[in-house]
Amino acid sequence: EVQLVQSGGALVQPGGSLRLSCAASGFDVSDTYMSWIRQAPGKGLEWVAVIYIGGTTYYADSVKGRFTISRDGSNNTLYLQMNSLRDEDTALYFCAKEKDRWFDPWGQGSLVTVSS
Amino acid sequence: NFMLTQPHSVSGSPGETVTISCTGTGGSVASNYVHWYQQRPGSAPTTVLYEDDQRPSGVPDRFSGSIDISSNSASLTISGLKTEDEADYYCQSYHGSDHAVFGGGTQLAVL
Numbered sequence: 001e002v003q004l005v006q007s008g009g010a011l012v013q014p015g016g017s018l019r020l021s022c023a024a025s026g027f028d029v030s031d032t033y034m035s036w037i038r039q040a041p042g043k044g045l046e047w048v049a050v051i052y053i054g055g056t057t058y059y060a061d062s063v064k065g066r067f068t069i070s071r072d073g074s075n076n077t078l079y080l081q082m083n084s085l086r087d088e089d090t091a092l093y094f095c096a097k098e099k100d101r102w103f104d105p106w107g108q109g110s111l112v113t114v115s116s
Numbered sequence: 117n118f119m120l121t122q123p124h125s126v127s128g129s130p131g132e133t134v135t136i137s138c139t140g141t142g143g144s145v146a147s148n149y150v151h152w153y154q155q156r157p158g159s160a161p162t163t164v165l166y167e168d169d170q171r172p173s174g175v176p177d178r179f180s181g182s183i184d185i186s187s188n189s190a191s192l193t194i195s196g197l198k199t200e201d202e203a204d205y206y207c208q209s210y211h212g213s214d215h216a217v218f219g220g221g222t223q224l225a226v227l
Contacts, residue, residue, distance in 0.1 A: 035216065045153075045161065045206050047216035058214040094160055101210050102151035104172070106160040 002026035002105055004078075004095050009110030016085050020110050022078040022095030030073040033098035036080045037106075038091035046091075049080065050098070063089075085114045118143035118211035120150075120219035127225040128197045136222045138207035139189040146183060148210040150190035155204045155221075164205070165192060194224075202226045 008020040020036070036048040049059045049069040057069050068081040078095050093110045096103035121139045128134040138150060150168050153161035163172050168190065169181040178195045190209075194201055207219040 037216075037218075044221040045155075045208075045218040047218060050214070050216070060215065100167070101149065101216070102163060102166045102208065103153075103161070103216075104163045104166075106162070109160055 002097065004097065004105055004107035006093075006095055006107040006110045009093070009112050011113045011115065012085055013116050014086060014114055016114070017081070017083045018085065018112060019082070020080040020093055020095075020112070022080075022107050024076045024078065024097070027097065028073065029071045029076050029078050033101075034069075034071065034078045035096050035098055035103060036067075036069060036078075036093060037096055037103070038089075038093045038112075039109075040088075040091045043091075048093070051078070082112070085112075087114050090114045118209075118217055120145075120207050120209060120217055122205075122207060122219040122222045124220070125223040125225065127227055128194075129227050130197050130199060132197050133193060133195040134197060134224065136192045136194075136205050136207075136224070137189050138191070138219045139187065140209070141188075143211065144185070145188050145190050145209065146185050150181070150183065151208045152179075152181060152192045153206045153208065154201075155206065157203075161206065197226050199226050 003025045005023045035050045051057050051069045066084045070079045095107040119141045152165040154164045155161040164179050165181040180193045204221045206221045211217045
């Protein structure tokens with residue numbers, strides 16, 4: 001079964017850093033496109049970042065220069081390193097496997113709260 | 117910038133048919149496929165349609181999709197509404213080849 005299990009959500013102060021993890025099973029994270037998508041409280045979905053099979057990465061303008069998407073094939077895990085966090089980064093963060101530019105499945109979500 | 121706009125909310129009674137629109141601005145919805153997700157409260161989104169009108173296994177044929185080039189919009193139609201269909205629905209496509217774009221989401225109420 002293809003599955004994504006997330007960890008790493010927390011309360012962090014503005015300007016702080018946090019790393020989210022997304023452990024995959026049933027497939028190899030290095031053999032597919034993987035994305036992070038977030039959802040602010042009571043709001044809609046916002047795409048955050050993608051990593052391609054070859055390692056190329058792209059980011060939403062709102063996080064470019066502050067967030068880094070990466071993966072580790074040895075433990076089959078996707079990561080999102082978030083630095084210089086702002087209040088507006090508060091959201092539920094989902095990892096997702098891409099299938100021909102649509103997302104399936106999704107992880108269960110990791111809550112990131114940025115507050116002093 | 118390419119954007120997808122959805123109505124904030126729609127409603128229908130059990131057994132009725134509802135349609136949720138997803139209108140593109142800053143680009144053509146026909147340039148890339150449109151996909152649709154259902155999100156129930158407290159849960160991650162799940163796919164109800166992919167590539168404009170394709171249903172994943174397990175999604176009933178009450179869910180259908182279409183593209184209207186003249187209005188630059190995609191539509192998700194749910195027929196024979198059931199109370200279990202009450203959820204938020206999001207359309208999604210790609211801007212160019214690198215940035216995924218989501219619509220703002222539509223809250224479906226089954227009254």
